[in-house]
Amino acid sequence: MRIAVVNNFYPPRSGGSAHLSQHLAHKYAQSGHEVLVLTATYGDAPAEEVHGGVRIVRIHAWTLPKTRFAANFDIGFTSSPKAKSRVFDLLDEFAPDVVHQHGQFFDLTWLSGWWARRRGVPTLLSIHTRLETPLSKFNDFVYTVADRILVAPLMRMHRPKVVVMDILMDRYIDKRYRRAISGKVSIPVGIDPEVLRGGEASGIRKELGLEGRRVVVSIGHVIPQRSRIALVRALPLVLEKFPDLVVVVVGGVYHDEFLHIAKDLGVEHALITTGAVPQARVPDFLAAADVEVHELEGLGFGTASLEALAAGTPVIAAIETDNFLDILVEDGRELYIAPPVSSREPRADPSALAGVLMRVLEDPAAARRQVSTNAHRLIEEHFTIERVAARHLEVLEELVSAR
Known part of the structure; x- marks a missing residue:
């Protein structure tokens, strides 16, 4: 198959x-398929390159202003008359049998969906963010309004x-996009567990001055959906004991609301922020x-949490x-589950979270032993990129066969 992978x-x-x-994309190429990646320009990354057997073309992008609606996130959009022509020309030249899109509200998804409808090419869409x-x-x-008047109508264009x-x-797709799609398929997020194992702790502990201290690591960009506020509010109780x-x-x-709350609570001394780091670190x-x-x-439960489980970190x-x-999954078997505020508020209750943290930090080695074997089994049986890629390829082949 010729597979176009599209993600801003x-x-x-x-x-x-x-x-x-x-x-x-790399697994598709390793399985013998021809792969073209279309993405947005970013930093000093080359406009075009071949990496992992995959041709990558970056379309010139402009950055959305940082606002509370975009979670102050530097989202790169490519929309322009030139981008439309560029995307259509690249796809016409490559002539994919199927397009695998990532992200329902990105303009490269919309452009590739427009192209796919005109050419009668099937599309598979992975939605990562609600x-x-x-x-x-x-x-x-x-x-909600953006979903209703912009995203869903554009999705209906190529279904x-x-x-x-x-x-x-699953609940979100049923609520927002049920009439805009051709169907659903359940495939979990995939990770490469081997690249997460064998990390070297001493360099990080020395670099950040962590020797002899209990360490909570919090992986991933800080956005409203992962605000770290509950964690900061739990810290006064935890710091009393540790x-x-x-x-x-x-x-x-x-x-950055969590930083202001930390200062108000007098716990900012217990926080270190590193900024974005390469995945290799x-x-x-x-x-x-x-x-x-x-x-x-x-x-x-996102990719970063699965990566932590794969590494054996509680x-x-x-x-x-x-x-x-x-x-x-089960509390205390593969991971530890923080109790919610209530059934109507699923976010973690800071006091209850403090209790879970203190239980784990009381004996970190024992906490690791309790869950690491089961976490390793969970990842190997369901979340390796090999298993996930194989399932994606089955679905892509079905779409091509039904074309």
Whole structure:
């Protein structure tokens, strides 16, 4: 097959969506398929290159102004008359049998969907981010309107089959896009566990002055959906018992409310923010951690958390036990689950989170032993990029056969 992979986010830009689309593109190529990646320009990345057997073309992009609606995130958009011609020309030249899109609200998805409709080419769409937030009624209203008047109508243009990654995404797709898609298929997020294992802790501990201290690592960009606020609010109780504790936030800070709350609570001394780091350094941070914590808003379980499980690092998260649909997890078996504020507010309760943190940090080695074997089994059976890529290829071949 000739497969076009489309994502505004792609390495060297970091992030779960970028890394997953890269892993899948490489696996498609390794399986003998011809692959073209279309993405947006980013930093000093070359306009065109071949990497991992994949041709990558970066379309000139402009950056959306940093606002609360975009979570102060530097989203690169390519929309312009030249971009439309460039995308259509590239796809016409490559003549893909199928297009695998990532991100429902990116303009490269819209352009490739427009092209696919005109050429009668099937599309598979992986939705990584839900346009909703329980943290702000106003923002949630804006996202809902954007979904209704922009995203869903553009999706109806090519009616993709949609990849469902977890139970929250399944509910969201049914609520927002049910009439705009041709069907759903359940495939979890895939990771390469081997690249996460064997990290070197000593360099990170020395670099950040962590020797002899209990370390909580929090992986991923700070956005409203992963605000770290519950973690900061839990710190006063935890620091009373473990005054040497330090929380290392690894990722870009696009929403800094947690820093202001930390200052108000007098716990800012226990925080270190590193900014975005290359994925190659993530295993070292995980190796240096006693526990990883960042999914606390009750909004799911992302790639970074799966990577922490793969590395054998205990994870605390606010999720449902059936978060992965037919793949069940259990508190104290594969990970530690932070109790929610209430059934109507799924975000982690800071006091309850403090209790879980203190339980894990009381004996980090024992906490690791309790969950690491089961976490390793969970990843190997369901979340390796080999298994996930194979399932994607089955679906792509079905779409091509039914064309």
